Amino acid sequence: MLTGLAFVIPTTVAASGLLAIWGRHGVINQAIDQVNALLPFVTIPELPSFFGVKAVILAHIFFNAPLMIRVFLPRLLSVPDNHWRLARMMGMTPFQQFHWIEWPAIKPMALPLMGLVFLFCFSSFALVLMLGGGPRVTTLEVEIYAAIRIAFDLDLAVGLTVLQVVIAFAVLGVMMLHPMMRQAMPQAVMPMRPPARFMLASPSPLLRGIDMLVVLGLVVMLVLPLLALMVKGLGGEMIAVMTSAKLWRAMGNSVSIALASALFVTGAAMVLAEWRVLVSLKTTRLGQHKTQIMLILMESSVMVYLILPAIVMGTAWFILLRGVANVFVIAPFLVLMANVMMALPVAYRLLIGKWMTMRHQDERLRLAYGIRGMRGFRYLTIPVMSREIGLIFGMVAAMSMGDLGVIALFASADFETLPWLLFQQAGRYRVDEAAATAVILMLVVVMLFGLGHGLGRWLSLPRSLYRASDMTTHATDHS
Amino acid sequence: MLEVIDVRFSYPNQDQQLHFHLTVPDHSALVVAGASGSGKSTLLALIAGFLTPSAGDIRWHGASLMGLSPSDRPISMLFQNDNLFPHLDVWTNIALGINAGGRLSPDSAVLIRESMADLGIGGMETRAIPTLSGGQQQRVALARALVRARVHHEHQAGIARPLLLLDEPFSALDPETKENCLGVVRQMVNQFGLTAILVTHDPNDAAMLGADVFFLKPAA
Numbered sequence: 143m144l145t146g147l148a149f150v151i152p153t154t155v156a157a158s159g160l161l162a163i164w165g166r167h168g169v170i171n172q173a174i175d176q177v178n179a180l181l182p183f184v185t186i187p188e189l190p191s192f193f194g195v196k197a198v199i200l201a202h203i204f205f206n207a208p209l210m211i212r213v214f215l216p217r218l219l220s221v222p223d224n225h226w227r228l229a230r231m232m233g234m235t236p237f238q239q240f241h242w243i244e245w246p247a248i249k250p251m252a253l254p255l256m257g258l259v260f261l262f263c264f265s266s267f268a269l270v271l272m273l274g275g276g277p278r279v280t281t282l283e284v285e286i287y288a289a290i291r292i293a294f295d296l297d298l299a300v301g302l303t304v305l306q307v308v309i310a311f312a313v314l315g316v317m318m319l320h321p322m323m324r325q326a327m328p329q330a331v332m333p334m335r336p337p338a339r340f341m342l343a344s345p346s347p348l349l350r351g352i353d354m355l356v357v358l359g360l361v362v363m364l365v366l367p368l369l370a371l372m373v374k375g376l377g378g379e380m381i382a383v384m385t386s387a388k389l390w391r392a393m394g395n396s397v398s399i400a401l402a403s404a405l406f407v408t409g410a411a412m413v414l415a416e417w418r419v420l421v422s423l424k425t426t427r428l429g430q431h432k433t434q435i436m437l438i439l440m441e442s443s444v445m446v447y448l449i450l451p452a453i454v455m456g457t458a459w460f461i462l463l464r465g466v467a468n469v470f471v472i473a474p475f476l477v478l479m480a481n482v483m484m485a486l487p488v489a490y491r492l493l494i495g496k497w498m499t500m501r502h503q504d505e506r507l508r509l510a511y512g513i514r515g516m517r518g519f520r521y522l523t524i525p526v527m528s529r530e531i532g533l534i535f536g537m538v539a540a541m542s543m544g545d546l547g548v549i550a551l552f553a554s555a556d557f558e559t560l561p562w563l564l565f566q567q568a569g570r571y572r573v574d575e576a577a578a579t580a581v582i583l584m585l586v587v588v589m590l591f592g593l594g595h596g597l598g599r600w601l602s603l604p605r606s607l608y609r610a611s612d613m614t615t616h617a618t619d620h621s
Numbered sequence: 622m623l624e625v626i627d628v629r630f631s632y633p634n635q636d637q638q639l640h641f642h643l644t645v646p647d648h649s650a651l652v653v654a655g656a657s658g659s660g661k662s663t664l665l666a667l668i669a670g671f672l673t674p675s676a677g678d679i680r681w682h683g684a685s686l687m688g689l690s691p692s693d694r695p696i697s698m699l700f701q702n703d704n705l706f707p708h709l710d711v712w713t714n715i716a717l718g719i720n721a722g723g724r725l726s727p728d729s730a731v732l733i734r735e736s737m738a739d740l741g742i743g744g745m746e747t748r749a750i751p752t753l754s755g756g757q758q759q760r761v762a763l764a765r766a767l768v769r770a771r772v773h774h775e776h777q778a779g780i781a782r783p784l785l786l787l788d789e790p791f792s793a794l795d796p797e798t799k800e801n802c803l804g805v806v807r808q809m810v811n812q813f814g815l816t817a818i819l820v821t822h823d824p825n826d827a828a829m830l831g832a833d834v835f836f837l838k839p840a841a
Contacts, residue, residue, distance in 0.1 A: 222703035223703075224700040224703035227669075227671055227698070227700070228704070228706075228717075230671070230690065230691040230692060231669065231691045231692055231696065231697070231698060232692060232717055232718065233690070233691075233692025233693070233721065235721070235722075238722060241723075242709070242717065242721065243706070246706075246708045
C-alpha cells in the first residue's frame with residue numbers, strides 16, 4: 143500500500159515533505175536547536191542547506207524505489223512455492239538462492255525498468271525546480287521553463303525542447319528493442335495485493351532481521367517526509383491558509399481540471415479499448431491496412447508520456463497558440479488538454495489487457511443471447527472492469543490535481559492551481575504556509591484517489607438485467 | 622528404517638489434529654493412500670522438514686531428524702509440479718542436487734551422466750526444460766534424486782539422501798507415461814537401494830510399484 147503512495151502523492155508535496163525534514167527549518171534542525179539549548183558547552187552543528195544534487199537524488203529515490211518494488215515483487219511472488227522448498231532441500235545459501243531463483247525471476251524486467259526510471263528522472267521537472275536550489279542544478283525541462291517564463295527566449299525554448307525529445311527518443315528506441323519494455327509501466331501502476339503467504343527459502347533469524355531492517359528503512363523513507371509535513375502543515379499557518387480566498391480559487395481550478403481530466407480520460411480509454419476489441423474481432427468498417435496503422439499508433443502511444451513530458455507538451459502548445467490566442471486566457475483548457483493527452487495512453491494500457499481477454503472470452507455468449515451495445519457494456523463489461531475503471535479515474539484525477547508541469551508555463555494571477563500556489567509559497571520561503579498548502583493538496587489528492595476506488599466498488603455492485611419485481615412474481619407463481 | 626513415532630500436527634486456525642505412526646523398512650517402497658484432507662502430503666512435508674510437528678519424533682536409522690533443516694535430512698522430494706527450474710537446462714537441474722554452488726567434481730559429473738543414462742534421459746544434458754515432455758521432466762527430477770542418493774554411496778561425498786518422498790508427482794501424466802515413471806522408481810528402489818514413499822489417489826500405483834499400502838484415515 144505504501145508503494146502506491148508514490149503514484150498518488152504530487153511531486154510538489156513530496157518535495158515539501160523532504161524539506162520539512164531535511165530543510166534549514168525542518169524537523170531535524172528544530173530538534174538540534176532544542177538539544178543545543180539544553181547542552182551547556184557543546185553545540186551540535188545544524189544540517190547545511192538541503193537544496194542541490196543530494197535533495198534532487200533523494201526525491202527521485204522517493205518516487206522510483208516504490209516503482210521498482212511494484213514491478214519486482216510480483217515477479218518474486220510468482221516463483222512457485224515448490225522452488226523455495228527445493229532451495230531449502232538443496233541447502234542453498236542466500237547468494238545461491240539469488241543466483242538460481244531470484245535473479246532469473248527479476249532479470250527480464252531489470253533492463254526495461256532501469257530504462258523506465260531513467261526516462262522518468264530524465265523528464266523530471268517539479269522536483270528539480272523545487273529542490274535544485276538554482277541554476278547550478280538544473281535539467282532540460284527546468285531550462286525550458288526558465289527560457290519561456292523568465293528569459294522570454296522562445297528560440298532557446300524550442301532548441302531545448304527539440305534536444306529533450308531527441309535524447310528521449312534515442313533512449314526509448316534502445317529500450318523498445320527489449321520485449322518486456324511495454325509490460326513495465328502497467329505493472330508499476332497496478333495495485334498490488336498482499337500475498338496470502340510468502341515462503342522464505344532460508345528463514346534464518348539473521349536474514350529475517352536484515353530483511354526487516356531494509357523494509358523498515360524504506361517505510362521510514364516513504365512515511366517520514368509525509369509525517370513531518372503533517373506536523374509542520376497542521377501547525378501555525380493552517381488556519382490562515384484555509385481562510386485565504388486565493389487557496390479556494392486555486393482549489394476550485396485544480397479540482398475542476400482533475401475531475402474533468404479523469405472523466406474524459408476514463409471514458410476515452412474505454413472507447414479506445416472497445417474499439418481495439420472490435421478491430422481484433424474484425425467488426426469494424428476500416429480496411430485492413432488502415433486498421434494496422436491505427437493499431438500501431440495506439441499501441442505505441444503509451445510511450446508518448448515518457449517522450450513528451452508536460453513541460454515539452456506545454457511549450458509546443460505555447461508556441462503554436464500564442465499567435466492566434468492569448469494563451470493565458472485559455473490556460474485552463476490547455477492544462478486540461480495536456481493532462482488528458484499524457485494520461486490517456488497510460489489509462490489505455492492499464493485497461494486493454496483485461497478488456498481484451500474478457501471480451502474475447504464472452505463474445506460468443508453475447509452473440510448467442512443478443513446482449514449487444516450498451517446493454518452488454520453496462521451489464522457485462524462494466525462489472526468485470528470496475529476495478530480498473532475506478533483505478534484509472536482515481537489515478538488520473540490524482541495526477542492532474544498534483545501536476546506542476548503545464549501550469550508552470552500558463553499560470554497567471556487570474557489562473558492558479560493548488561500545486562502552483564504551493565510552488566509560489568515555497569519559492570518565497572514561506573515554509574509554514576507551503577507546508578499547510580501541501581497538506582491540503584495531499585488530502586485532496588487522497589480523497590480523489592479514494593473517489594476512484596469508491597467508483598470502482600460502486601460499478602462492481604451486481605446489477606441484474608431483469609427487474610427485481612419480476613423475480614418475486616416468478617417465485618410467487620411457483621409457490 | 623524410517624520411523625514416524627506418534628507425530629501430531631495441526632495447521633494454524635484449524636481444529637483437527639493429524640496423527641501419524643508408521644515404519645518404513647530400508648530399500649522398500651510404501652504407498653500412502655487416503656481421502657482428501659487425511660494428511661498425505663502433510664506427512665511427507667513433516668518427514669522432509671518443511672513442517673514441524675507439535676509432538677512425536679521422526680527417526681532415520683535410529684537417529685532423530687527433529688531439528689534438522691530439510692537440506693540436512695536424508696531426503697529428496699518430488700512434488701506434483703514445479704520440480705524443475707524452467708530457466709535452467711537438464712544438466713544444471715540435476716547437478717543442483719549435488720552442489721548448489723555450481724562446482725562439480727569429475728566423479729560427480731560421471732555420476733550425473735550415469736544416472737541420466739540409467740533413467741533413459743541420456744543425451745538431453747543441454748535441453749531446455751520447457752521442451753521436454755511431462756514424463757521426461759519427471760525423469761529429470763528423479764535423476765536429481767538418484768544422484769543425491771548415489772553421491773554418498775559411491776563417492777563418499779556429502780550426506781546420504783536415500784529417502785525418496787513422492788507427493789503425487791505422476792498424477793498429471795497419461796497412464797502409459799505414469800507406468801513408465803513408476804517403473805523407474807521401482808528400479809531406483811531395487812537397483813540402487815532407495816527407500817520410497819509415494820502419496821497417491823490411485824490404488825493401482827501400489828501394484829505397479831510392488832509396494833505395501835498405508836491408508837490414512839481422515840482426522841476426527
